[in-house]
Amino acid sequence: MNLEQKVLICYNEPTRYYDNYVGKNVSDIKDNVDLSEREFLKQINMIKKSLSKKYMSVETLPVNSDIKTAMKKILHYSPDLIFNFVESVEGNSNLESYVAGLFDLMEIPYTGNGPISLGNCLVKSRTKQILQSHGVRTPKHMITHVNQFPEKNNFLLKFPVILKLAREDASIGISELSVVNNFDALKERLEYLFNSFNQEVLIEEYIDGRELNVAILGDQILPISEIRFDGLPEEFPKIVTYEAKWSPESVYFKNTVPRCPAPLEDSLRQKIEKMALEAFDALECRDYARVDIRLNQRNVPYVIEVNPNPDISPDTGFVRSAAAAGIGYDELLFKISTFALKRITYDTQAAS
Numbered sequence: 609m610n611l612e613q614k615v616l617i618c619y620n621e622p623t624r625y626y627d628n629y630v631g632k633n634v635s636d637i638k639d640n641v642d643l644s645e646r647e648f649l650k651q652i653n654m655i656k657k658s659l660s661k662k663y664m665s666v667e668t669l670p671v672n673s674d675i676k677t678a679m680k681k682i683l684h685y686s687p688d689l690i691f692n693f694v695e696s697v698e699g700n701s702n703l704e705s706y707v708a709g710l711f712d713l714m715e716i717p718y719t720g721n722g723p724i725s726l727g728n729c730l731v732k733s734r735t736k737q738i739l740q741s742h743g744v745r746t747p748k749h750m751i752t753h754v755n756q757f758p759e760k761n762n763f764l765l766k767f768p769v770i771l772k773l774a775r776e777d778a779s780i781g782i783s784e785l786s787v788v789n790n791f792d793a794l795k796e797r798l799e800y801l802f803n804s805f806n807q808e809v810l811i812e813e814y815i816d817g818r819e820l821n822v823a824i825l826g827d828q829i830l831p832i833s834e835i836r837f838d839g840l841p842e843e844f845p846k847i848v849t850y851e852a853k854w855s856p857e858s859v860y861f862k863n864t865v866p867r868c869p870a871p872l873e874d875s876l877r878q879k880i881e882k883m884a885l886e887a888f889d890a891l892e893c894r895d896y897a898r899v900d901i902r903l904n905q906r907n908v909p910y911v912i913e914v915n916p917n918p919d920i921s922p923d924t925g926f927v928r929s930a931a932a933a934g935i936g937y938d939e940l941l942f943k944i945s946t947f948a949l950k951r952i953t954y955d956t957q958a959a960s
Contacts, residue, residue, distance in 0.1 A: 631783035721916035822884035834870035
């Protein structure tokens with residue numbers, strides 16, 4: 609028997625925000641819509657169908673900058689629960705946390721992480737400050753503001769370094785050109801990123817080693833997944849680029865193969881799980897998140913990203929880790945929804 613709660617799936621309406629998402633000059637871009645958004649849009653009906661197996665009423669709502677209209681539609685539907693998949697507003701990732709805050713103001717329970725966690729994890733320099741304050745190891749780094757270049761004589765990081773947009777996710781702007789080995793290449797890459805994306809850039813020491821994804825569901829650490837780079841041409845740095853995630857015909861997509869569970873000695877696995885949980889707690893995550901960790905050549909782990917509300921489309925790493933734990937897709941979505949419903953019960957009890 610289906611539960612009586614009404615569920616509203618909110619997601620960001622796909623749109624163009626940047627002229628180029630792949631982080632390099634290419635001549636065969638077919639359109640300018642963020643592929644991470646477009647690909648997720650294909651999964652919405654599947655998610656609705658899955659949740660409809662558990663709930664009597666499930667509807668969907670694309671969210672754009674017309675927030676007043678969105679609020680009217682939400683209030684008209686009067687959901688008991690919002691399944692929150694809004695990661696940006698018209699391509700602007702900075703507004704992701706604002707939408708979660710709006711749901712809080714409307715006093716409608718929603719899945720996933722709250723505004724503080726979403727905001728802190730989006731701003732990479734803030735993420736690193738919080739991790740460091742909690743004693744969680746992360747690569748050495750610096751932030752460069754738009755059109756401000758570090759001085760060669762005062763550059764304290766060790767090459768190679770990797771350059772990332774400081775306020776983006778989904779690997780937007782990351783390509784094989786993101787890892788540089790000298791100061792001239794660093795300056796050239798900064799100029800490209802400033803001109804293409806007009807935002808500050810995170811420069812961090814590149815950890816040359818294995819890349820692991822640690823999915824956390826509630827208080828459960830799921831089997832660790834590893835991104836394998838075995839078939840990647842030698843001249844390509846072993847990183848997860850935008851193309852690796854969203855461009856099936858690219859070299860990176862074809863040669864970044866996940867393996868789950870990752871082959872790890874028990875002592876190392878426990879150390880990685882402990883670090884991932886510490887990062888999860890430090891960033892005040894809840895419900896579900898993915899912590900990305902790299903191992904250096906001595907198997908020392910470093911947290912490189914904390915991803916609240918990671919993509920949970922059927923073919924993603926998070927879902928793969930859940931499956932390795934014996935959690936099917938329908939069960940995963942239902943579990944995430946119950947976390948929010950339990951908050952209703954807790955708030956009601958606290959109020960009384």
